[in-house]
Amino acid sequence: MIKFDLSNARSYMDEHEMAQMQAQVSLAHDLLHKKKGPGSDFLGWLDLPQKYSRSEFGRIRKAAARIRRQSDVLVVIGIGGSYLGAKAAIEMLSSHFQAMQTKRQRKAPLVLFAGQNLSADYLNDLLAFLEDKQVSLNVISKSGTTTEPAVAFRLLKGWLENKYGKEASRERIYVTTDKQKGALKKLADSEQYETFVVPDDVGGRFSVLTAVGLLPIAAAGIDIRAMMKGARQAMQKFNKPDLTNNSSYAYAACRNVLLRKGYAVELMVNYEPSMHYVTEWWKQLYGESEGKDNRGLLPAGVDNTTDLHSMGQYVQDGRRILFETVVQIEQSRNQLTVPNDPDNLDGLNFLAGTDLHEINSKAAQGTMLAHVDGGVPNLQVTICERSPEAFGELVYFFEKACAISGYLLAVNPFDQPGVEAYKQNMFALLGKPGYEDKQAELEARLSDKE
Ligand code: PA5
Numbered sequence: 001m002i003k004f005d006l007s008n009a010r011s012y013m014d015e016h017e018m019a020q021m022q023a024q025v026s027l028a029h030d031l032l033h034k035k036k037g038p039g040s041d042f043l044g045w046l047d048l049p050q051k052y053s054r055s056e057f058g059r060i061r062k063a064a065a066r067i068r069r070q071s072d073v074l075v076v077i078g079i080g081g082s083y084l085g086a087k088a089a090i091e092m093l094s095s096h097f098q099a100m101q102t103k104r105q106r107k108a109p110l111v112l113f114a115g116q117n118l119s120a121d122y123l124n125d126l127l128a129f130l131e132d133k134q135v136s137l138n139v140i141s142k143s144g145t146t147t148e149p150a151v152a153f154r155l156l157k158g159w160l161e162n163k164y165g166k167e168a169s170r171e172r173i174y175v176t177t178d179k180q181k182g183a184l185k186k187l188a189d190s191e192q193y194e195t196f197v198v199p200d201d202v203g204g205r206f207s208v209l210t211a212v213g214l215l216p217i218a219a220a221g222i223d224i225r226a227m228m229k230g231a232r233q234a235m236q237k238f239n240k241p242d243l244t245n246n247s248s249y250a251y252a253a254c255r256n257v258l259l260r261k262g263y264a265v266e267l268m269v270n271y272e273p274s275m276h277y278v279t280e281w282w283k284q285l286y287g288e289s290e291g292k293d294n295r296g297l298l299p300a301g302v303d304n305t306t307d308l309h310s311m312g313q314y315v316q317d318g319r320r321i322l323f324e325t326v327v328q329i330e331q332s333r334n335q336l337t338v339p340n341d342p343d344n345l346d347g348l349n350f351l352a353g354t355d356l357h358e359i360n361s362k363a364a365q366g367t368m369l370a371h372v373d374g375g376v377p378n379l380q381v382t383i384c385e386r387s388p389e390a391f392g393e394l395v396y397f398f399e400k401a402c403a404i405s406g407y408l409l410a411v412n413p414f415d416q417p418g419v420e421a422y423k424q425n426m427f428a429l430l431g432k433p434g435y436e437d438k439q440a441e442l443e444a445r446l447s448d449k450e
Pocket of ligand 1: 079080081082140141142143144145146149203204205206288416
């Protein structure tokens, strides 16, 4: 089970400050559970681990098995909440070197991602890499109208049809989208692709435990039943408002106490390279949920100990605006002890016989204490192992905390109005019909700068 420890933030906040948050947390809990808060149309994720569609889940597992049989590579096309959850799970739970392994070693196709950028070089490199491979596509877009995945899908679909022919391609294209609306749904219906649903009441960044995340994760050979079990356990554990008994809420309260004291940046810290994309997923979850109405913490991340040699100086000694949330994994999958060296020229024999995971843990503890002394409060979230169950728990822990934290901040945690601004400008600059006035205005502004 997940553990949350705020003892390394204690010198920055008195016990009574957490106690004083209880009333607000209870109110946030009521808003959430009675579906009375802003954005309450998007609370489907709340009981998803229990209430998910069993028949769709079965179809996901079957489709994943077919993809595993048919293909060397599954290309997942999506952006934001339509890719980060799957990427986080696959990176956390697979070999670090899965991309260099054969399909036989991986026991699953390689899952690659597209449509999460607009880079011509990225997509050209991907198409060249796919040339001699057996390929399936899973295009994921809740709205079905997002430009990045739509462009990538058009290109990859054309490439696939060229390789297999239109008819055989149908057996290799899987669409995850709204159950009835959007351009992608229309296309999927007319082409008769196998389709999975993003529930109406689950927003993109809360959708990893729907078909959005589950199909690619299952195709990568990961046990999605165990993942749902972990999420279900978390759902049962974090369903009461009492801060002393609900660590997800304690985390939400704590980060708000710290924010109100001027710690406006939350740095998620890991000591395992496999956790890099969990941080990226978390950044989107919190950034998009809370960063509105000129409010919110800025979510950032570092991968330690690597980044101690790049960002460590700033964290130790720079502007005192940040606190850290350290996500740790109790056990490594395998042991690796440092060997004895009779010459001891590197002076490391004091470590002989010590497990590398133990050294990593000591590095984490030492760093935490140094940062606390340097003016950086530290929160700690610990999971027991790199397992699908632990991933499911972690997802629910952070989702629930995010909703509570958003309500503590008095924002709507479930919308993202700010994401539209860049899209409007991009459409105008690309000459989309209907954007003529905006295009003229933006081009004038750009030419002023030249
Ligand atoms: O969390 C969100 O709602 C967003 O990040 C979306 O997931 C992202 O913009 C992609 O949207 P869509 O799935 O509609 O293509």
